[in-house]
Amino acid sequence: MKSAGGLWGARFSKAPSQALVDLSRAPANYFRLAPEDLQSSAAHARELVRAGILTAEECTIVEAALADVAAAFARGEVAPIPADEDVHTFLERVLKDRLGPLGGKLRAGRSRNDQAANDLKLHLRTKARAVAVDLLALQDAIVAQAEGHVDTIAPGFTHLQPAQPVSFAHQLLAHAQGFARDIDRMMDWDRRAALSPLGAAALAGSAIALHPELSAVELGYDGPCENSIDAVGARDHVAEFLFVTAMIGVNLSRLAEEVFIWNSKQFAWVDLDDGYATGSSIMPQKKNPDIAELTRGRASRLIAVLQGVLIALKGIPFAYNRDLAEDKWAAFEALDTLELVLPAMTGMIATMTVDRDRLKAQATLGFTLATEVADWLSRRGIPFSEAHEITGALVRHCEARGCGLSDLSAADLAAVDPRLTADVLTRLTPEAAVAARSGHNGTAPASVRGQIERLVATLARQRAWASA
Structure with missing residues (x-):
């Protein structure tokens, strides 16, 4: 008894149930693998020549048929039918329709x-x-x-x-x-x-x-x-x-x-x-x-x-x-x-x-230049842990006054900590903050241009x- 699929069933006494057929049949989009199956079938045909299953002449005929089926599939001229269980069943059926018994020889030595x-x-x-x-x-x-x-300055975010x-x-x-x-x-x-x-x-x-x-x-x-x-x-x-x-x-x-x-x-x-x-x-x-x-x-x-x-x-x-x-x-x-x-x-x-x-x-909203103050203090020999505390106090001072860091005067700075001098104000621009980060992976324009070059x-x- 041959199965609905055609590649198995010789040892069975009855045809598969419709429920089995429906479950076993490959979904329609699986048949997109037809080009790959045909390509590997051509390689297998050449292997069968080496094994003595196909003659060189038969292999030529099979390869030509496989190429013809591939072209016909691409044009939509051949398509699976309900009896085709999967792409392998489909393509063997089409090949046997074209080549007769020769098409069936291709199954030797391989499995689904x-x-x-x-x-x-x-x-x-x-x-x-x-x-x-x-x-x-x-x-x-x-x-x-x-x-x-x-050179477009933007806010950077964490959290x-x-x-x-x-x-x-x-x-x-x-x-x-x-x-x-x-x-x-x-x-x-x-x-x-x-x-x-x-x-x-x-x-x-x-x-x-x-x-x-x-x-x-x-x-x-x-x-x-x-x-x-x-x-x-x-x-x-x-x-x-x-x-x-x-x-x-x-x-x-x-x-x-x-x-x-x-x-x-x-x-x-x-x-x-x-x-x-x-x-x-x-x-x-x-x-x-x-x-x-x-x-x-x-x-x-x-x-x-x-x-x-x-x-x-x-x-x-x-x-x-x-x-x-x-x-x-x-x-x-x-x-x-x-x-x-x-x-x-x-x-x-x-x-x-x-x-x-x-x-x-928006680049300076939310006191985004505060780190520049802490870095400036650190470069003047103040331990960063202390510089962090001083800068935090400066931010609290700005929040109480409702102003930004760049709005502060020399007197405002000194009132928070005498080590904060007017020189720090030159660092409180987004351009200066971006330019300062000029390391290999930094955000300075020159670094970013290098990053683009390496990415390209x-x-x-x-x-x-x-x-x-």
Whole structure:
């Protein structure tokens, strides 16, 4: 009795129940792996020539048919039918329709287990580069904004409370550093994922496909997996990929949250382009940063699919189990989410405008120059713990008078502590505070320009990998 799927069932006396068929059939979006399955089938055909299963002439015919099916699938001319249990069943049916018994020879020496592991791994290695390309576009938008705001003075915050003045470019580039690490993580993941599962067959290895190292190279891998059970049973490469996408989601969400704050009427640091904002169905005046809001929400999906795969993996024996099919749902959800979110975030960042005057006006609110006073005292030999106390007293004096630090006179300073002289007033400007932090990772304009230069070099290195 043949099953509805066509790849198994010879030892069964009856057809599978409809409930089993419905549960077992792959979701429609799993069939997106057809290009990878066809690509690996071509490599397997060449392996079957080496094994003496196919002649060179038959292999040529099979490879041509596989290429033709790939083109037809891309054009939408071939598609799965309800009887196709999965992408492997679908493509064998199509190939046998075209080649007859020759199409059935291709199944020798392999299993859906190593095919499934290989198809997704190939797909993720390709999509990893696509994610990096989209993330690099966002990085370019951040760099472009930063280049225009190296000298723009802005409030810096800790605990969402005014802390110290910074260059607005420095604040933007903080996000760029996180995204740069995300791309490096993806590159590092790809290095570990560059081993082919083909040749593992069901779990014990193949008695026919004896040279998986050759098909691995043909498919762009560095080599085959070392252990056949690990090749079909491991999905830590999927979990690791999903960690990287979840981290991207978290970093996107943190940028989105800052855009919310910057765009609020209470802050009003930035204005979003009308093409990257939405309105309200009841309040005509509203202009909402929905891209940032949707991005923050979608980040939860990226975290959730990582958690789902880890839970699926934790309790199963180490070999192939159908539980592992959850890897595709999780991977596709993550990829589809980033494919929507990244271009939208890129456009929003690239087109937003920054109110330099408002940023500068807010840069000294909340006594953000107090650290300059403590540093000035420390340079004059006063222990910083004591300088901290003196500066705190000065802030209390200003609060009692309802004035800012820069409004103080020499007499005001002396009244708090005689060691506070009028010379300290030259340090009480946001420009002086920013310029003073001229170390390698500081917010001084010269340091920020160096940061941009080094980041651009990093992006060039990452772009070369993404385009490979």
